[in-house]
Amino acid sequence: MRIFSGIQPTGDKHLGNYSGGFRQYAAYQERGDAFFCIVDLHSITVDYDPADLHEQTINMAAMLFATGLDPERSTVFVQSHVPAHAEAAWLLGSVTSFGELRRMTQFKDKADRQDFVSAGLFSYPVLQAADILLYQTDAVPVGEDQRQHIEVARDIAERFNGRFGETFRLPEMIAPAVGAKIMDLQEPERKMSTTGGTPQGTVRLLDPPDVIRKKFKTAVTDSGADVRRDADSKPGITNLIEIMSVATGDEMDAVEARYDGQGYGHFKEEVADAVIALLDPIRSRYDELRSDPRELQRLLAIGAEKAREASDPTLQAMLERMGFVKSEAGRLFGAVRPREL
Ligand code: TYM
Numbered sequence: 001m002r003i004f005s006g007i008q009p010t011g012d013k014h015l016g017n018y019s020g021g022f023r024q025y026a027a028y029q030e031r032g033d034a035f036f037c038i039v040d041l042h043s044i045t046v047d048y049d050p051a052d053l054h055e056q057t058i059n060m061a062a063m064l065f066a067t068g069l070d071p072e073r074s075t076v077f078v079q080s081h082v083p084a085h086a087e088a089a090w091l092l093g094s095v096t097s098f099g100e101l102r103r104m105t106q107f108k109d110k111a112d113r114q115d116f117v118s119a120g121l122f123s124y125p126v127l128q129a130a131d132i133l134l135y136q137t138d139a140v141p142v143g144e145d146q147r148q149h150i151e152v153a154r155d156i157a158e159r160f161n162g163r164f165g166e167t168f169r170l171p172e173m174i175a176p177a178v179g180a181k182i183m184d185l186q187e188p189e190r191k192m193s194t195t196g197g198t199p200q201g202t203v204r205l206l207d208p209p210d211v212i213r214k215k216f217k218t219a220v221t222d223s224g225a226d227v228r229r230d231a232d233s234k235p236g237i238t239n240l241i242e243i244m245s246v247a248t249g250d251e252m253d254a255v256e257a258r259y260d261g262q263g264y265g266h267f268k269e270e271v272a273d274a275v276i277a278l279l280d281p282i283r284s285r286y287d288e289l290r291s292d293p294r295e296l297q298r299l300l301a302i303g304a305e306k307a308r309e310a311s312d313p314t315l316q317a318m319l320e321r322m323g324f325v326k327s328e329a330g331r332l333f334g335a336v337r338p339r340e341l
Contacts, residue, residue: 001031001032001033001034001137001139002032002035002133002135002137002139002169003028003029003031003032003033003034003035003137003138003140003141004034004036004037004129004131004137004139004140004144005021005024005025005028005035005036005037005140006036006037006038006039006042006128007021007022007036007037007038007039007060007064007209008038008039008040008042008043009038009039009040009043009053009056009057009060009194010043010048010052010056010061011194011195012055012140012194012202012204012205012206013060013063013194013204013205013206013244013315014182014192014193014194014202014205015182015192015202015203015205015243015275016143016182016183016192016193016204017143017205018067018246019143019179019180019182019206019243019246020143020144020146020175020176020177020179020181021066021141021142021143022063022064022067022178023067023069023176023179023246024141024142024176025064025067025068025069026068027067027076027141028073028139028141028174029068029069029073029135029341030073030198031183032138033137034073034074035075035077035078035135035137035307035310036064036074036075036076036077037077037078037081037307038057038061038064038076038077038078038300039062039078039079039084039107039127039128039130039131040053040057040070040078040079040282041079041080041085041086041127042079042124042128043056043256044120045121045124045317046069046110046114046118046195046248047114047115047116047118047119048142052290055336057078057233058290058291058296059299059322060132060202060230061076061078061289061296061299061300062290062296063205063286063335064076065299066246066282066283066285066286066289066294067282067287070124070303071128071299071302071303072279075303075306075307075310076299076300076303077306077307078299078300078303078304079131079303080210080304081227081300081301081303081304081307081308082185082307082311082315083310084134084308084311084312085127085130085131085134085311086127086130087133087315088130088133088134088315088318089123089126089127089129089131090310091130091318091319091322092126092129092130092133092160093123093126094125095159095160096126096129096156096157096159096208100152100155101122101123101125101126102122103148104125104148104149105124105148106124106145106149106154107121107124107149108197110195113195113196114163116118119268124186125148125152125153126156127150128149128152128153129152129153129156129157130173130315131153131170131260132181133153133156133157133160133168133305133314134311134314134315135170135173135310135311135314136169137169137171137206138171138172139172140153140171140172140173140174141174141175141176141248141277142173142174143173143176143180143181144173145172145177145181145191146173150173151173152281153171154170154171157169157170157171157271158289160169160186162319164318164321164322165321166321167317167318168314169228169312176246176282178242178245178246178252179242179243179245179246182242182243182246183235183239184197184198184200184201184202185198185200185202185215185216185218185219185239186198186200186201186219186220186222187201187220187241188217188220188236188238188239189233189235192339199219200215200218201215201216201219202215203216204285205282205286206283206286207211207279208244209276209280211247212220212272212275212276213269213272213276215272216268216271216272216275217239217268217269218269219236219237219240220236221234221237221240221264221268222236222237225261225264226260226261227241227255227256227260227262227264228241228256229241229252229256237264237267239325240267240268240271241255241256242244243271243274243275243335244267244270244271244274247271247274247275247277247278248274248278255337274282287323311336
């Protein structure tokens with residue numbers, strides 16, 4: 001089984017990214033041939049600082065390994081190191097409609113927060129489709145917020161296959177059963193996010209323990225006092241139960257049973273302890289890995305080489321079926337073979 005997922009290097013990573021992203025990546029690398037991409041080309045679609053992008057790309061590599069990716073098993077690479085992504089995105093843009101991109105809720109939400117809405121932000125899902133389809137992906141582990149993007153990737157694949165001949169495998173989205181959408185601790189009706197959430201309601205993976213404790217202590221809970229799930233009337237406590245389940249691996253029913261009749265205050269303290277226990281070892285591994293950027297770059301270079309080799313046949317098939325003329329070296333779209341890049 002081919003597995004592919006991507007994560008943006010910019011924006012501090014948080015408990016939601018852990019739950020829908022990192023945690024699933026580490027689990028899915030065991031199930032097949034896995035590719036994990038640091039999507040730097042996606043990060044430039046909103047206002048950003050080039051120095052930050054540079055720094056955070058290396059930070060992201062450290063975080064992917066710190067949360068459990070094994071470089072021997074998984075291919076971890078930077079999107080811009082594999083030109084096929086940008087090339088395929090241009091080609092797929094011709095089988096994507098303006099209407100389907102205009103309907104993307106992430107585009108609408110992000111566009112509302114920008115003074116300058118880039119064309120790149122609008123065509124972002126096309127690049128994401130290219131990421132996935134180039135690798136003949138079967139499974140895409142992501143959080144719930146990516147559902148629409150994965151559906152568009154499938155629609156684009158089907159349209160391309162229908163028009164130019166069978167070229168892409170149709171990918172399936174894989175969201176975790178628990179914690180597919182971790183909510184903001186202060187405003188549990190919106191998802192946890194460093195860009196769209198509240199700072200106090202967002203638990204960053206690198207927050208020190210006292211900061212984490214404070215964030216859970218001030219987390220918004222609902223009326224009543226039972227530690228019991230009810231997404232409609234108790235979104236705050238429901239979210240904390242999910243977080244507890246993600247942090248400890250215990251079933252949500254077991255969490256409810258354990259805290260039955262104990263009140264919110266004590267429960268919030270224990271959720272904070274569980275999250276601290278989860279993140280402590282990740283933070284120390286991260287610090288250790290981040291202290292050796294050369295080694296991270298070496299691993300990323302190996303990943304890029306493997307990703308170039310894995311994606312090239314699909315790009316070549318796309319170009320051939322679309323009618324492009326080969327260059328003198330017998331290649332479509334440039335004369336350089338992946339090995340020589
Ligand atoms: P990104 O970088 O915003 O998020 C990375 C992963 O974290 C998940 N996630 C969450 N899961 C649960 N609760 C939350 N509050 C939460 N917030 C974020 C996301 O679902 C994601 O799995 N467009 C993608 C990156 C991307 C990609 C791809 C993903 C580019 N190309 C190809 C899969 C396949 C994004 O911005 O993720």
